[in-house]
Amino acid sequence: MDDIVTEDLSKSYPSGWPGRPPFVALDGLSLTVRRGEIFGFLGPNGAGKTTTLKILLGLVRATSGRALLLGQPVGDVATRRRIGFLPESPYFYDYLTAEEFLGFYGQLAGLNREVTTQRVNDLLQLVGLDEARTRQLRKFSKGMLQRIGLAQAIIHDPELVILDEPMTGLDPVGRKQVRDLILSLRDQGKTVFFSTHILHDVEMICDRVGLVMKGRLVASGRVDQLVRQDHIQSVEIVCQHIKTEGNALIHSLATRVLQQGPQCLIVLPSPDAVDALVGEIRRQGGRLLSVTPHKASLEDLFFHEASQAASRVSAQVTGGRAS
Numbered sequence: 143m144d145d146i147v148t149e150d151l152s153k154s155y156p157s158g159w160p161g162r163p164p165f166v167a168l169d170g171l172s173l174t175v176r177r178g179e180i181f182g183f184l185g186p187n188g189a190g191k192t193t194t195l196k197i198l199l200g201l202v203r204a205t206s207g208r209a210l211l212l213g214q215p216v217g218d219v220a221t222r223r224r225i226g227f228l229p230e231s232p233y234f235y236d237y238l239t240a241e242e243f244l245g246f247y248g249q250l251a252g253l254n255r256e257v258t259t260q261r262v263n264d265l266l267q268l269v270g271l272d273e274a275r276t277r278q279l280r281k282f283s284k285g286m287l288q289r290i291g292l293a294q295a296i297i298h299d300p301e302l303v304i305l306d307e308p309m310t311g312l313d314p315v316g317r318k319q320v321r322d323l324i325l326s327l328r329d330q331g332k333t334v335f336f337s338t339h340i341l342h343d344v345e346m347i348c349d350r351v352g353l354v355m356k357g358r359l360v361a362s363g364r365v366d367q368l369v370r371q372d373h374i375q376s377v378e379i380v381c382q383h384i385k386t387e388g389n390a391l392i393h394s395l396a397t398r399v400l401q402q403g404p405q406c407l408i409v410l411p412s413p414d415a416v417d418a419l420v421g422e423i424r425r426q427g428g429r430l431l432s433v434t435p436h437k438a439s440l441e442d443l444f445f446h447e448a449s450q451a452a453s454r455v456s457a458q459v460t461g462g463r464a465s
């Protein structure tokens with residue numbers, strides 16, 4: 143069962159200038175998020191993440207394409223009760239205390255007084271803010287605000303939780319707390335769909351990811367499938383007491399040679415050249431200190447796709463000028 147389905151979703155915003163074509167923020171985006179998984183929606187600034195989330199929540203209307211949430215078309219009122227949302231920059235009523243704030247949202251969600259009290263107590267525990275329950279939100283740190291925001295998003299015990307950049311602006315401790323909260327939501331059987339540009343968080347907790355660049359989904363799947371972690375991209379060799387300057391063999395094998403005093407760092411583009419380089423180090427009577435293979439990471443995929451997307455755009459611009 144898929145909790146989120148988008149089919150060929152596109153969104154163009156008016157350019158605001160007469161005669162200038164509309165700006166394409168989403169360009170035929172199709173993705174699925176399965177029930178019970180944590181799905182990371184990854185992309186650089188301006189890629190179209192927030193636009194996608196806003197369409198899913200019915201805050202922005204797609205120019206074309208289709209989106210289903212929990213099997214129902216976007217905008218279905220009964221379905222909204224089953225969805226929790228934390229926007230990128232949530233507004234907090236500063237003078238309310240944590241428990242007043244959550245209680246207010248419990249009432250807005252239609253919970254009765256008894257259930258609201260129970261939920262507020264449970265959630266303050268879950269997000270680690272029980273001790274701060276009577277403190278006004280204006281005295282909260284950014285990390286605390288993000289956690290109370292998450293508690294607000296799930297006050298009505300939704301099945302599907304959508305979070306826009308939930309870790310942005312947090313320090314490492316705050317990010318870990320939010321990551322742990324997202325994991326605890328999955329443990330409760332909920333589906334979590336969150337946007338981010340923080341690759342590390344995605345690698346740590348996501349079951350699957352979708353990578354969006356310039357409004358297009360350029361990759362989607364499990365992290366280990368996407369980055370082929372068995373594939374070694376380069377090898378770093380550190381050695382001592384060898385002469386690299388003017389050595390044609392070393393410079394033909396290496397993509398980078400860095401000499402610092404007696405120590406030398408040599409980067410090879412693949413493991414194939416390791417034997418030849420080690421042979422050369424031995425021939426010179428040098429000392430081999432380390433051989434470190436570097437596997438492909440999500441970061442490599444991100445930068446590869448970003449540069450592809452940039453060259454697609456520049457080709458379009460050049461083509462546009464030529465025509």
Ligand SMILES: Nc1ncnc2c1ncn2[C@@H]1O[C@H](COP(=O)(O)OP(=O)(O)OP(=O)(O)O)[C@@H](O)[C@H]1O
Nearest residue numbers: 155156165167185186187188189190191192193194
């Ligand atoms: N209301 C709007 N009018 C015109 N252009 C818009 C509007 N909203 C977004 N855009 C443009 O659409 C593109 C996608 O924006 P969006 O906010 O979806 O990106 P994002 O991936 O969420 O970026 P970020 O990580 O910076 O939040 C951007 O180039 C943005 O400037």
